[in-house]
Structure formats: C-alpha cells, structure tokens
Amino acid sequence: MALKFGTMAAMVALSVAAAPGAAQQARPSGAVAHPDQWPVLPMRLKRDAKVEARVDAILAKMSVEDKVGQLIQVDIASIEPRDLETYKLGSILNGGNSAPNRDEFAPAAEWLKLFDALYDASVKRSDGRPVVPVIWGTDAVHGANNIVGATLFPHNIGLGAMRDPALIRKIGAITAIETAATGIDWSFAPTVAVVQDDRWGRTYESYSEDPAIVASYAGQMVEGIQGTIGQDFMKPGHVISSVKHFLGDGGTGGHDQGDTRVSEAVLRDVHAAGYMTALPAGALTVMPSFSSWNGEKMTGNKSLLTGVLKERWGFQGFTIGDWNAHGQVTGCTNEDCAPAINAGLDMFMYSGPKWKELYANTLREAKDGTIPAARLDDAVRRILRVKVIAGTFDAGRPSSRPMAGKFALLGAPEHRAIARQAVRESLVLLKNNGSVLPVKPGASILVAGRGADDIGQQSGGWSITWQGTDVSNANFPNGQSIWSGIDQAARAAGGRATLAVDGTFTAKPDVAIVVFGETPYAEFTGDRPTLEYSPDDKADLALLRKLKAAGIPTVAVFLSGRPLWVNPELNAADAFVAAFLPGTEGGGVADVLIAGKDGRAAHDFRGKLSFSWPRRVDQNVLNRRDANYDPLFPIGYGLTYADRSTVARLDETKPKVAAGDQNALFVRGRVAGGARINSGGAAVVARTDRRGQEDSLRISAKGPGSVAIEQATPIDLTRESNGQLSLILDYRVTAAPAGPVTLGMANAGKVATVPLTGALKPGDWATTAVPLRCFADRGIAMDKVTQPFILTAAGSLGIDISDVRIGSAPAGPVSCGAD
Known part of the structure; x- marks a missing residue:
C-alpha cells in the first residue's frame, strides 16, 4: 500500500504515533525495500529546464574517460594537483587527518591556496572537451571544524537538547560562511542518524533518539547550509550539503559500520525521519552509510539507493560514498566496485595510493558494459546538475569567490555569540x-x-583533528x-x-x-x-x-x-x-x-x-x-x-x-577481552610503573625473543583497517636494540611485520603508530586477527610498554615502519 502524506508534520507524526515498543519489537524481513510502502515526499527542488539543457550539452561532449573521472573523489593526502591535469576527477576531499602540507594546523590561507592549485589543474585542458571544475568536500560537522580559528558549535547531541530549530538554521548558515571563507564548497553534513544504542562512538553526531526531533532539525540545517529554495539557495556564502548516513546508521547495536537488523517499517518510520525534511529542503547530496541493513551493505542496496531515494522520493542530486565504503560491498574491493555504481552510488569516496586503479577498473567496466551506459550517464548527469546548481562552472578560482579569503569571518564575534547561545540552550x-x-x-x-x-x-571529536x-x-x-x-x-x-x-x-x-x-x-x-x-x-x-x-x-x-x-x-x-x-x-x-x-x-x-x-x-x-x-x-x-x-x-x-573493547589491546596494566601476553625466546616480561602501580610491561631480552598479545578468539579489525586507523604503541627504550626489531600482527598461518628499529632510541616515553593497512597489504586477513601485537627482537633489547591500542595516529605523517 502506498503511503501518502499531505504535510511534513504528518510524515514526522508517522514515527511517533506507533504504540510504545512496537518499532523495536518488529522483526527484520530481509534487505530488499518496497518503495511503494514509503511516503511520497514534497520535493521543492524541481528540475529546471535551463539547468538540464546545460547539463545535457556538457554531457554530450564528454568522453567516457571524462565521465568515469566524475565518479571519483580522492582524498587530498593521496593526490597532487598535477594529477588533475590528466585525471579529470569529480571531487577531492580532506579526510579526518588530511590537511594542506600534511599539517592539520595549517592556517586557513593554506587551505585556500591548495584548493586554487587543485582547481587550476582540473580546468586545465586543451583537447576541446568540456571543462568540469573539481569540487572539495569536507566534514564541517559542528562548524568549519578542520580550520584553526573557526567557530565550533556544540555537537549534535547538545543541539538536540535545545529544541530550537530556528537556531539550528543559523548554525548551519554560519558553518557555511566559515567553510566558504576557505574556498571549500561542500560540507558532509548534517548527520541525521537516530541513535538507538548509545555505546556507538558517533552518538554525539545524532540530534536525538527520537525521530521527530531529528526531523525537526534536518531540514533547517540543510537550509542553513545551502540557503532556502526560491530565496538565497546556493548563493555566495552557502555550500553544498550532504545528508548522512543513508540509511539506519543509528541502529547498528553500538558498532560503527555495523548491521541494523530491523524491519522495513522501523527503517522507514524511525531511521529515515531526517530525510523526510532534509530532502524536501533541497539537500543536493546524500551519503550512503558504511553500515548494513539486515546483512546487506547500504552502499550496494539498490532497492533503497535507487528504488526509494531516487525513484520513490525523486531525489535529483547525487550520492557520495563514505570512506572506501564501496570496498565492503559484496564482490568489491576498494579499487573495483561496479556493483555499487549499478546499485545507485554516483560517486566513490576513495582514500589510498591506488586511486588510479579504481579509475582504470571503472573505465574498463564502463566500456565493456558492466556499468551500463545509461547508469553511467545518470550518475554523471546528477553530478553535473549539482555543480551547475551550486555555481561551480561560473564561480571561478576558489580564491576569486565572494566569501573566499575573508578569514576574519572565522570565529567572528557575531558567530561566536550564536555559538555561545547554543551552549546556553544545550x-x-x-x-x-x-x-x-x-x-x-x-x-x-x-x-x-x-x-x-x-x-x-x-x-570533542572532529575538532581540528x-x-x-x-x-x-x-x-x-x-x-x-x-x-x-x-x-x-x-x-x-x-x-x-x-x-x-x-x-x-x-x-x-x-x-x-x-x-x-x-x-x-x-x-x-x-x-x-x-x-x-x-x-x-x-x-x-x-x-x-x-x-x-x-x-x-x-x-x-x-x-x-x-x-x-x-x-x-x-x-x-x-x-x-x-x-x-x-x-x-x-x-x-x-x-x-x-x-x-x-x-x-x-x-x-x-x-x-x-x-x-x-x-x-x-x-x-x-x-x-x-x-x-x-x-x-x-x-x-x-x-x-x-x-x-x-x-x-x-x-x-x-x-x-x-x-571487551578490542581497540584497547593493553591499557592500564590489563589486556582486553580475555587476551593474554605471551613471550618467547630470550624475552622476559615483568611489570613496571608509569601512571600507576605496575600498569606497564617491562620487556628485557638478552638475545633474540618476542612478546605478543594473543586473543582468546580472533578479532575483526576490518573496519578499523579500512578507516585508516593504526596500531599505536606507547613505549620507553631502556636498552638500545642490538639488532633489528619488528612490530607484527598475525592470523592463523600468517604473520606480517614492519621494521621498528629506527624508532627505538633510548630516552623518555614516546609514541609510534603503524597503519593497519600495512599489515593488511602484507597479507593479514584483518577479520581473523589472532595476535594484534607482536614485538620481535633479533638481538638484545630493553623496552617498557604502557599502552597498545588501535586508534587514530598522532598528527603528522605515518608510515609502514622505521628501519
């Protein structure tokens, strides 16, 4: 039965009118949505004939190589401006730890300078084919939070406590203005998750457990960021908004990138509430979730991405993947994922050095029909449509845009006054x-x-770093x-x-x-x-x-x-x-x-x-x-x-x-989750003090030896590896190594190591971080890790270890070991 609602209030009421407990008691019923059981949304962003004509004219002159390029967004840590002279990519982004010159504290002027360089390279061509400027996406989730000096507002959980949609709109507008001051033209916000299990590490990115509160804010935030349709929509000072994470990210049982096992009715009535107002407000992009619904990854769920979002709801913008999330879709890798595009993903978000492989594989699949020509053109048309609406083709270099370079807007007194009001109300x-x-x-x-x-x-998180x-x-x-x-x-x-x-x-x-x-x-x-x-x-x-x-x-x-x-x-x-x-x-x-x-x-x-x-x-x-x-x-x-x-x-x-927090492998003197510490060879393990009594390991080896953390049962570090987390070690060298030292990880039948010797200098406490991808690239099956930490010395060594954990590396470059 098709559900139709005459007003937005009626749609929101759907989520709160059910009998208490009914939503949570409903049983999962597979991962195929039935679009005719979803409401029809009153979308206010209509197709404009002039926009469509311009898009069609550009699309007609593009080569298949140009089209495939538009489907790819690459992290700035993995690309140089000169790359865009050859590869005409659709977008770039700064990931959580990415910044100009690899300096997370880079001044605003450096962000603008880098965007100019990337933009200039993207529009440089002499072959007569259309020039399609690159756009830059950033996680401006509680203000322009990557930029030193920006106004940072309360995180969404605090904003939800305000019950003040009008103030939310002002916060969105200020976030857009301060983002635009750096030239950046796209914010990955708002998050409209309806969190149901507060153990989830992204709970603070949710306005509420109540879908009605989320719905009351989502449209207001989108209008603050993008402007209001028919008034100041995408005028200078506004940036592209991305509603995320579609769909059910708040229902994963407290696990990031987990599985939301609920009925379609709960997915619709609870978890989709924010989209009921954000999309009619004109949100130009939607980010599919890393998570799954009843076992199927959202990034590959055609019934929802195409059937509900695009066909039933009439969404005219484009979908942008999350951080390498396409690589988790069945049959995919980070560098090859036609199934996600065919399901309705329009743009890959990619991080890593192998983005050219993703381009080559997608190009091959576009040419051989694995990705049908109609699907390719639809994705590119959507991307071009957003760029036309956002003024990308006419705005010129980032530094030439009306708000760009006005760095006094960062933390401006009137902006801080609104943020202070939000603190009071939250x-x-x-x-x-x-x-x-x-x-x-x-x-x-x-x-x-x-x-x-x-x-x-x-x-909190997402604050500069x-x-x-x-x-x-x-x-x-x-x-x-x-x-x-x-x-x-x-x-x-x-x-x-x-x-x-x-x-x-x-x-x-x-x-x-x-x-x-x-x-x-x-x-x-x-x-x-x-x-x-x-x-x-x-x-x-x-x-x-x-x-x-x-x-x-x-x-x-x-x-x-x-x-x-x-x-x-x-x-x-x-x-x-x-x-x-x-x-x-x-x-x-x-x-x-x-x-x-x-x-x-x-x-x-x-x-x-x-x-x-x-x-x-x-x-x-x-x-x-x-x-x-x-x-x-x-x-x-x-x-x-x-x-x-x-x-x-x-x-x-x-x-x-x-x-059993597997991210804390050894902290405050204890190993997590029933794991144990094993030693072999000449290595002897005792205890010493750092912050508390016997809270650290003291490892002494007079000859070759090793120390490892052995899990009681294998642990799954796939998500953490994909998310570019690292194995982090806090240590103090008490006796310099007499031979090579390695840091390793193992699963059944396989051990992978990276050199550590160069980092081991006698002195005070220090920290080193090795990206998990280093072990994955060396053949470790990250979903079956039995030993997440192995320290091996070829000769004598003295070292104290206070913490071993999985986490975000400290600011600065990281590498696969130090010789």
Whole structure:
C-alpha cells in the first residue's frame, strides 16, 4: 500500500504515533525495500529546464574517460594537483587527518591556496572537451571544524537538547560562511542518524533518539547550509550539503559500520525521519552509510539507493560514498566496485595510493558494459546538475569567490555569540539539590577537573583533528575554556574563581565546580563495551567525593558524547549539569551557572534531554518506544531554576556486563577481552610503573625473543583497517636494540611485520603508530586477527610498554615502519 502524506508534520507524526515498543519489537524481513510502502515526499527542488539543457550539452561532449573521472573523489593526502591535469576527477576531499602540507594546523590561507592549485589543474585542458571544475568536500560537522580559528558549535547531541530549530538554521548558515571563507564548497553534513544504542562512538553526531526531533532539525540545517529554495539557495556564502548516513546508521547495536537488523517499517518510520525534511529542503547530496541493513551493505542496496531515494522520493542530486565504503560491498574491493555504481552510488569516496586503479577498473567496466551506459550517464548527469546548481562552472578560482579569503569571518564575534547561545540552550540540569545553582554573587569558586581548562576536551571529536586529540588551547585562538568563562563571570559578580585541576585549595571555597568527562573520540575509537563512565579510571569520582567530604557544595559539569551511567558521580555532587560537548564557547556555561550581582543568573536552564539517561549500567538500548522503558531521567527531562525537586541517593551497584573493547589491546596494566601476553625466546616480561602501580610491561631480552598479545578468539579489525586507523604503541627504550626489531600482527598461518628499529632510541616515553593497512597489504586477513601485537627482537633489547591500542595516529605523517 502506498503511503501518502499531505504535510511534513504528518510524515514526522508517522514515527511517533506507533504504540510504545512496537518499532523495536518488529522483526527484520530481509534487505530488499518496497518503495511503494514509503511516503511520497514534497520535493521543492524541481528540475529546471535551463539547468538540464546545460547539463545535457556538457554531457554530450564528454568522453567516457571524462565521465568515469566524475565518479571519483580522492582524498587530498593521496593526490597532487598535477594529477588533475590528466585525471579529470569529480571531487577531492580532506579526510579526518588530511590537511594542506600534511599539517592539520595549517592556517586557513593554506587551505585556500591548495584548493586554487587543485582547481587550476582540473580546468586545465586543451583537447576541446568540456571543462568540469573539481569540487572539495569536507566534514564541517559542528562548524568549519578542520580550520584553526573557526567557530565550533556544540555537537549534535547538545543541539538536540535545545529544541530550537530556528537556531539550528543559523548554525548551519554560519558553518557555511566559515567553510566558504576557505574556498571549500561542500560540507558532509548534517548527520541525521537516530541513535538507538548509545555505546556507538558517533552518538554525539545524532540530534536525538527520537525521530521527530531529528526531523525537526534536518531540514533547517540543510537550509542553513545551502540557503532556502526560491530565496538565497546556493548563493555566495552557502555550500553544498550532504545528508548522512543513508540509511539506519543509528541502529547498528553500538558498532560503527555495523548491521541494523530491523524491519522495513522501523527503517522507514524511525531511521529515515531526517530525510523526510532534509530532502524536501533541497539537500543536493546524500551519503550512503558504511553500515548494513539486515546483512546487506547500504552502499550496494539498490532497492533503497535507487528504488526509494531516487525513484520513490525523486531525489535529483547525487550520492557520495563514505570512506572506501564501496570496498565492503559484496564482490568489491576498494579499487573495483561496479556493483555499487549499478546499485545507485554516483560517486566513490576513495582514500589510498591506488586511486588510479579504481579509475582504470571503472573505465574498463564502463566500456565493456558492466556499468551500463545509461547508469553511467545518470550518475554523471546528477553530478553535473549539482555543480551547475551550486555555481561551480561560473564561480571561478576558489580564491576569486565572494566569501573566499575573508578569514576574519572565522570565529567572528557575531558567530561566536550564536555559538555561545547554543551552549546556553544545550545545557541540561539533572540535579540541583539544595539550590546550589546559580552560584551566588561574590562567591569564592574553586574550579577543578581535567576538563575545566581544556577547549579540546569540551569540543570533542572532529575538532581540528579527526579524533579531536593532540590539540591544545592554543590551537583554538578564538575559543574560550569553561574555566575562563567562569573566571570572567565570577569577577563580574564581585567574586573570584581559582583554577586547581586536582581540586587542591588553601582557603575553603564557597563552592566547587568540577568539569570532567569523556576525552575526545570519533568513530571506531568511540565505540564502548558498556555505558559506564570511565570504568578504568575513577579519579574524577574521587575528586568529587573529596570535595564533598570537605563540606564544599559541589557542582559537576559533565562533558560527554552520550548519556552514561554516572550514578556514583551524581551521588557525589550537589548539582549535576549535562553539558555534552559544547564546542569552543565555554563562556556559555558560565552564563547559566553564575549569578550576577543581583543574585540572579542571566540565563536559566532550558535544555531538555534528547536521549534517555540510563538508570543501570546495562541499559545499552534505552528509548522511549521500548517496552519496559525505565530510565533514570526520561527524554525531555531537564530542570530549571524554578524547580525545587531533589534527586535522592542513587543505586551504585552494577551487574557484570559484557566488556571487551578490542581497540584497547593493553591499557592500564590489563589486556582486553580475555587476551593474554605471551613471550618467547630470550624475552622476559615483568611489570613496571608509569601512571600507576605496575600498569606497564617491562620487556628485557638478552638475545633474540618476542612478546605478543594473543586473543582468546580472533578479532575483526576490518573496519578499523579500512578507516585508516593504526596500531599505536606507547613505549620507553631502556636498552638500545642490538639488532633489528619488528612490530607484527598475525592470523592463523600468517604473520606480517614492519621494521621498528629506527624508532627505538633510548630516552623518555614516546609514541609510534603503524597503519593497519600495512599489515593488511602484507597479507593479514584483518577479520581473523589472532595476535594484534607482536614485538620481535633479533638481538638484545630493553623496552617498557604502557599502552597498545588501535586508534587514530598522532598528527603528522605515518608510515609502514622505521628501519
């Protein structure tokens, strides 16, 4: 039965009108969608005769080589401008760790300079065939977050707590303006995932577990980024938007690139909610998800990419793959994937040195009919259509465009003011026993906690670097830490604030504000085995308890990318604020917490939870539609200063829950997931101290020997390898190697090694990172890894090892070992 709706509100209502629990109880029914069971969308972006005529004229003059080039987007780390003189690719992108000159802290001018060079090469041709300029895509997901000095807004989870669609539109517009200042013309945003399991490392990229909230924001964000159809659509200062990740990325059971096993009705009514408003608003591109639906990769699901998105919904833009996601489609590799194109993917997103192989294979398949000519032309027509609508053909060099080079727009005062407003509106007050907040004027305030004066931690992942790690306050020249904001507000109210991260004090303060929470992460490394906050490090809890024991009224400001089980921390604080990841404007926190001289806060709390808060550590799936819904704080909860409710002491007991974070192979003295440490030959393993008692390995070898981490059962590192994560080792050399040393990985019957000798110099603690692809390229089956770490010395060696983990490499180039 075809479903038709007369208004957008009716479509959104579809997702919330079902009986409680019905969506989650529905059974999966295969991976083939039935388009006639999906709503017809009121698409406002119609085909324009002039645009279509221009597209047809260009397409008619293109060679098959030109057409195939348009189907490929390559990471700037894998391509040089001169390559585009020969290969007329459709697009380039900067991946999470990619930047001009391989410098993630490159000034904005270098980004613009590189785009000029790439653009110039793309339009350089003398063969009479059409000139089709390249476009640049970037992950501007909470502001122009790759650029030093840009305004960084709260991540989506905080924005969802605002319940303010009008402000979302302003945030999208500012993000577009600051992105356009660097010349870049395409943002991979917004993410419209409806996350159902908060263990997922990308939970903070979701506005809400509630599809209605996601739908209320998605269209507004698209219009902010691209402009409004019939008004300022794709005018200067606006950039191309990409709605992602199509479809069901929030339902993968807490696993990045996992499998969403739900019925078609749940996929439609819950996970597609954001598309119901984003596509009618005119989103020009859609990014298929890495994840699967009922076992089939979305990047190869023709029934959804073609049947629903393009045919049923009438989407006129183009689909852009995620990071080498096409390589996971059945029958494909990263360098060869006609099935994805035939399913409805229009442009590959490729990273790696072998992009010319992808081009050659796709060209061969276009010529021999494996990719039908009609499908090839449809994909290219869609790409050309977007480029015409976006003004790509007429805009000229990136540096010549109206907004380009106006770097004063990065972190402009009026932009920061909007971001600060968003921080204020996103804060959720969970507890205020004894009306500790707002802090009274004239008070002596102790500001403590590891997050108090750390703009990187309060901004989270996707903040200059991909994972948000390896940054300092100096890298955010237009930002303000939470401590700085509190200090200013306290002085303005006639009081004083003192910063002591460890909570020490000489004179007893009137109140303590402790800022703590998750350290930054992005996908892969952000997935968690449980919802317990910081299970291996209870220093934050100890700090709260110490201050409470001293009789100091204590306020907890919790930084996190998701709701977490924090019952002990809630008990140890008089007031508890869920600040999520507020971005660079830490002063917005002080605007709500600190009273002015009149004794009243300038701004009240108005944030309401957009995700349910867990009562127990094992409530991984906790959504309002679920049967037996039993949260600690339900979705929509949030106190104001007018509320006088008291949160009683909470149960701190926790059941044993399944753990096993394979990304943390050896951390804080323990191996994960039932693994064990084996040694062989002359290698002797003992324990030593780094951050805590016996938290590190001490390896001594008087001759050839090896040490390995052996898994109880094989682990699957396919996703991590595809995502360009690395095997990271924190070490200190105590005795220089007397012969070659290698770092290796193994699966049944196969060992692959890379040289490590050159990195092993006696001295202080150091870090080295080897991309997982190095082991994959040497023949390791990454889905069956039995030994993810093997250190082998051909001669004597002394080395201490504190951490072995899978993660994003530190800033700078990485290679396959050091001789």
